[in-house]
Amino acid sequence: MATAGASPRSGGLRQFHSPRAWFLKARCSGSFPSPSSALRSPGAVAAVEGEVSDSRAAPRRRADEDAMALGDSPPTAAIPSPSFFPKKGQTLELVCESLAFKGKGVCKVADTGFVLMCDHALPGERFIGRISRKKGNYAEVQKLETLSPHWENVEAPCKYSSDCGGCKTQNLLYEAQIRAKEQQVHELITHVGRFSESDSEFATLFRPIVPCNLHYHYRNKMEFSFGSQKWLPRDQLSSRSNPDVDEYALGLHAPGHFDKVLHVEKCLLQSEAANMVLAVIQDSWIDPALGLSPYNVHKHTGFLKHLMLRTGRDCVTGLPQLMVNFVTSSHNPGLLAPLVDKILDIPEVVSIVNNVNTSLGNTSLGEKEYVLYGKPTITETLRGLTFQISANSFFQTNTHQAEVLYKLIEESAGLKGDGSEIILDLFCGTGTIGLTLARSVRHVYGYEIVADAISDARRNAEINGITNATFVQGDLNKIRDEFGNDFPKPDVVITDPNRPGMHMKLIKFLLRLRTKRIIYVSCNPATCARDLDYLCHGVAEQNIEGCYSLKSVQPVDMFPHTPHIECVCLLELDS
Numbered sequence: 001m002a003t004a005g006a007s008p009r010s011g012g013l014r015q016f017h018s019p020r021a022w023f024l025k026a027r028c029s030g031s032f033p034s035p036s037s038a039l040r041s042p043g044a045v046a047a048v049e050g051e052v053s054d055s056r057a058a059p060r061r062r063a064d065e066d067a068m069a070l071g072d073s074p075p076t077a078a079i080p081s082p083s084f085f086p087k088k089g090q091t092l093e094l095v096c097e098s099l100a101f102k103g104k105g106v107c108k109v110a111d112t113g114f115v116l117m118c119d120h121a122l123p124g125e126r127f128i129g130r131i132s133r134k135k136g137n138y139a140e141v142q143k144l145e146t147l148s149p150h151w152e153n154v155e156a157p158c159k160y161s162s163d164c165g166g167c168k169t170q171n172l173l174y175e176a177q178i179r180a181k182e183q184q185v186h187e188l189i190t191h192v193g194r195f196s197e198s199d200s201e202f203a204t205l206f207r208p209i210v211p212c213n214l215h216y217h218y219r220n221k222m223e224f225s226f227g228s229q230k231w232l233p234r235d236q237l238s239s240r241s242n243p244d245v246d247e248y249a250l251g252l253h254a255p256g257h258f259d260k261v262l263h264v265e266k267c268l269l270q271s272e273a274a275n276m277v278l279a280v281i282q283d284s285w286i287d288p289a290l291g292l293s294p295y296n297v298h299k300h301t302g303f304l305k306h307l308m309l310r311t312g313r314d315c316v317t318g319l320p321q322l323m324v325n326f327v328t329s330s331h332n333p334g335l336l337a338p339l340v341d342k343i344l345d346i347p348e349v350v351s352i353v354n355n356v357n358t359s360l361g362n363t364s365l366g367e368k369e370y371v372l373y374g375k376p377t378i379t380e381t382l383r384g385l386t387f388q389i390s391a392n393s394f395f396q397t398n399t400h401q402a403e404v405l406y407k408l409i410e411e412s413a414g415l416k417g418d419g420s421e422i423i424l425d426l427f428c429g430t431g432t433i434g435l436t437l438a439r440s441v442r443h444v445y446g447y448e449i450v451a452d453a454i455s456d457a458r459r460n461a462e463i464n465g466i467t468n469a470t471f472v473q474g475d476l477n478k479i480r481d482e483f484g485n486d487f488p489k490p491d492v493v494i495t496d497p498n499r500p501g502m503h504m505k506l507i508k509f510l511l512r513l514r515t516k517r518i519i520y521v522s523c524n525p526a527t528c529a530r531d532l533d534y535l536c537h538g539v540a541e542q543n544i545e546g547c548y549s550l551k552s553v554q555p556v557d558m559f560p561h562t563p564h565i566e567c568v569c570l571l572e573l574d575s
């Protein structure tokens with residue numbers, strides 16, 4: 001096993017030419033001139049329904065997941081004439097038909113089929129949009145004005161929802177949100193994964209999405225930024241007293257602006273206790289008498305970088321516990337003391353820490369951590385186990401729905417419960433999935449790239465008296481042929497990669513391994529569908545056959561109002 005080195009965000013190095021079912025469904029009304037018939041030709045339809053290909057010969061890393069979902073090469077079978085493409089800056093009247101990745105609304109140019117993606121457009125909404133960016137075989141549109149609202153319109157309870165970029169669908173009825181998510185998974189599994197709807201088993205293997213019962217206050221961690229430039233939505237720009245003077249802000253980064261912060265007094269996704277802390281800090285930090293300044297990402301001056309709020313639970317009383325983490329550019333506890341004094345009045349606060357990050361970048365990880373009050377950790381319970389969470393450790397962000405997710409994983413694992421089985425927990429993070437299953441099995445082996453997460457996993461095992469779990473740090477994108485010699489053949493593999501999905505090396509390992517059962521937990525249905533295709537149908541370009549059958553696909557909504565979708569998929573070895 002190679003040791004860590006690559007960024008955990010880097011991933012499978014394959015090119016995506018994903019199909020786009022919404023190409024066939026979405027429509028647009030409007031003023032687009034001279035529609036070309038290019039995409040009406042059978043060849044063009046074939047091009048938009050392209051296939052997933054392995055580009056190991058020309059590997060490339062993709063950060064833009066919109067492009068991944070849509071494919072970023074122009075259609076090859078019938079390349080439309082340049083006049084086919086809408087021009088940058090062109091204004092169109094559009095109707096949004098469905099939602100795609102990152103919650104972007106999908107529209108289609110009348111008669112041509114050309115796809116337009118628009119942030120904050122929701123199904124059924126008729127609006128005026130301006131082409132802001134062309135991206136291969138689709139273009140991005142900026143919404144200028146809503147002409148008539150979307151179907152299933154509700155009033156968004158949060159006043160920042162249309163600006164902060166987090167809750168993109170807060171003004172869409174929750175039932176419609178989850179329907180859209182379910183539809184996205186369905187389309188990706190059929191088109192990218194190449195699982196046929198006409199297959200008699202398909203109807204039973206595709207399960208309805210599990211909704212989240214908590215629609216608000218479900219996030220146990222929020223990270224706010226201090227900024228020297230307050231970002232104001234277009235319609236409030238005139239209210240700025242002096243447009244030449246920057247104003248300080250504490251809130252969330254305006255979408256697409258690393259240097260501008262939308263001032264936020266309250267976030268409905270975090271706990272009430274966390275909102276109380278945020279309110280107290282908002283009331284105090286701007287007071288000039290305190291001498292506090294936000295970090296300026298351009299000039300690299302200023303002290304306060306981020307405010308991270310984590311909510312856990314006292315394992316005995318079940319009452320909320322709060323950790324407040326100030327991320328600063330230098331160590332100066334005297335400057336933070338007045339803020340600490342004020343938030344100590346909030347009884348839920350049990351831990352106040354200061355992470356010092358002297359780098360020029362804007363990350364929240366500290367090079368050094370100082371405890372300013374109480375303990376360096378808070379606790380949380382999940383599936384009957386206790387977890388200690390430090391400022392920088394990973395923990396499922398929606399504890400309530402993580403219970404639901406882990407139960408589904410346990411059910412899919414179908415363990416005998418007689419302590420005979422071996423579990424391989426790939427991308428194990430702080431070991432939570434493996435540890436919740438450890439009591440029923442002989443041994444759990446967990447692999448993860450982040451060294452601190454591995455230390456947390458080992459500590460979590462100890463706290464819970466679990467001795468049959470081994471956690472190893474390493475990069476699963478760089479496994480060698482010997483990977484697998486360090487643990488007995490697993491009966492069940494759980495794989496929970498981050499958004500880029502699994503690297504081809506890991507896919508090949510799983511195809512060689514021929515384990516009885518794989519549970520693929522995914523936060524990105526596009527890469528999940530691609531990997532399921534490889535595991536079940538093989539890698540044609542490399543003459544490798546698939547050896548697993550897809551038994552179930554279970555979408556789970558972990559994050560209401562956001563575009564994120566989680567899935568639990570069960571694969572079994574072909575008999």
Ligand SMILES: C[S@@+](CC[C@H](N)C(=O)[O-])C[C@H]1O[C@@H](n2cnc3c(N)ncnc32)[C@H](O)[C@@H]1O
Pocket residue numbers: 007008009010394395396426427428429430431432433447448449450453474475476477478496497498523
């Ligand atoms: C979606 S999280 C899953 C965490 C864990 N299974 C859980 O439920 O809490 C994905 C994990 O994969 C890790 N990771 C990302 N890239 C990796 C790589 N190349 N090799 C090993 N682990 C990686 C991340 O650090 C992260 O902890």
